[in-house]
Amino acid sequence: MSQSNKRTTAESILHADRRTIYTAGRPPWYNCTGGQEVEPFLIGIGGASASGKTTVATKIIESLNIPWVTIVSMDSFYKVLNEKQHHAAMRNEYNFDHPDAFDIELLITVLQRLKEGKKVEVPIYNYVTHSRENRTKTMYGANVIIFEGILAFYNADVLKLLDMKVFVDTDADIRLARRLRRDIVQRGRDLEGVLKQYLTHVKPAYQSYIAPSMAHADIIVPRGGDNHVAIALIVQHVHKQLRLRGFKVREKLAVAHIGQPLPDSLYVLKNTPQVQGLHTFIRNKDTPRDEFIFYSKRLMRLVIEFALSLMPYSDHEVDTPQGFAYTGRKCDVEKICGVSILRAGETMEQAVCDVCKDIRIGKILIQTNQQTDEPELYYLRLPKDIKDYRVVLMDATVATGAAAIMAIRVLLDHDVPERHISLVSLLMAEIGVHSIAYAFPEVKIVTSALDPEINEKFYVLPGIGNFGDRYFGTEPNDEE
């Protein structure tokens, strides 16, 4: 995520001139069944050392002008060196240009997972100690992935993953000149050492491994980053490919599953007089905000307590001050975390914090694109080891389920098992419940009320209105 080159400008920008209608958010990358629909487009950029691969990659990103682009550098996958190799490297005698210097297996795993839309941890290579640092770069959610490296086209399995292969071909003299300047001026090494490395490793590697790999390239870009025509052609092709992959999720969600029986994974809070009375307050359009907040909070507390009762429990014996052993119950789950779907889901965070001491809270921002009516992913921040947690996913209302499905997809991409997710809401429309249960049958769906319909603006009927607007007081003024 931190690495992806997304632009989080507040206003949505439309790139109609390039015909890729993307705004700052990430459109759906999965279909109605929750499966992956859109594979990210993976561009490989190969070429000799100092040929300008990174410049080409950066220029492509700039001209693409779409969010959610990730660069993966092959340099991150250098093998960890042992003591002896480390010393050889210090004397410029270790061959960093040979295919064996790379952890190809890890590289393939990472690229494969990225293509599957999963979260990956990319190692950070330390050139001083020649080992990996303890921290890693988390990458997630790219529509376009650029993979660059000198030996990008060397391995047959990597080649298969690449949707487009670009070879940057720069004159050998220019490459040597750049290399000398970079290593001597920027990295403070001596001329003798740089030349020795160039002649014994860099040049032979180019001739043996890199130059022959040019045969695999779809496009060969002479002069690297200065070749504007080549970059424009590449960008055009990528846009065309992305457009072909466009997908309308919400529309399809809204018409599927009419008249089906309600799924087993749905748990509705018992409709007591209090629950119904609370609903009456928050559904009434004339309820002042102060009361709206108070009564919706009461309802949230009840629905969160209810969601917790659906976790797995087992018998637990304790000693009492009265001197007898009491057999009660204890939750089997130690790690529970809350994840709210911004903005309306955030209102439920307090309730979950009030019942679970010191609970961790993740956030996912999903907004509806006004032009396409599709949900788009804008932002996410989740606990690093979220796969080890039971997740209480919170959104105040669920209409078509489009946002919830996107959020669940994000959690699955982060390796949270489907059965460990509970989606908790104050109000859901039947249609949304069907769609979510169809896509993710193991996700527990918990709500305090179920409404039969949604209207053409995808609001639940009779419903609650725009929950976030009413809670935060951001309703448009001209409503009356």
Added chain:
Amino acid sequence: MEIIDNDIRQWDANDIKEQFGDNLMLLPSNDNIKELQTILRDKNTSRSDFKFYADRLIRLVIEESLNKLPFTDCEVVTPTGALYKGLKYGSGNCGVSIVRSGEAMEQGLRDCCRSIRIGKILVESDNDTHEAHVVYAKFPEDIARRQVLLMYPIMSTGNTVKQAVNVLTQHGVKEERIILSNLFCTPAAAQAVVDYVPKMKILTSELHPVAPNHFGQKYFGTD
């Protein structure tokens, strides 16, 4: 069925209905609620945890007690312009807590009903005879016209509650307009109270022969 059972076990809703009739009700149980009860029973629970989990259980008991209050049907218009058939709570309720442990439940009531009036009763019981005397009582003036939510978390003999109900009826409150909110109750206390005021509604979260009598001490930290 024997009231005092020799084997220590919990009563379920069916046993309760058979033995005590319809006016004694059990909070519909689930694993989450059982876990809260287990934590409160555990002698190794820290005081901070004790208070935290007690407050959670109290909130659930209060929410359930409020369900016993009267309401009327009503219709409202939602922001989408649709009709919603809901209901409206009746007005004219008040809370009464029995000092001291009953006061632990006041916050839970306040969290549900922001401006509800709350009266108090202080009952002191003789350590030897277990006889209870009312020492102090302060109520809203018009309590005779109100529904009363009487709060007292632990009942072992029922003597305290019997005295509190006496005071309320002396102030003109009708027996059937009192709802007792309780966390832990012994079958003996339940029988004693049901026999004494058969029309009062009682809601408890657990019926068990041994009451966790350390509740007040531990909740307020005076042990």
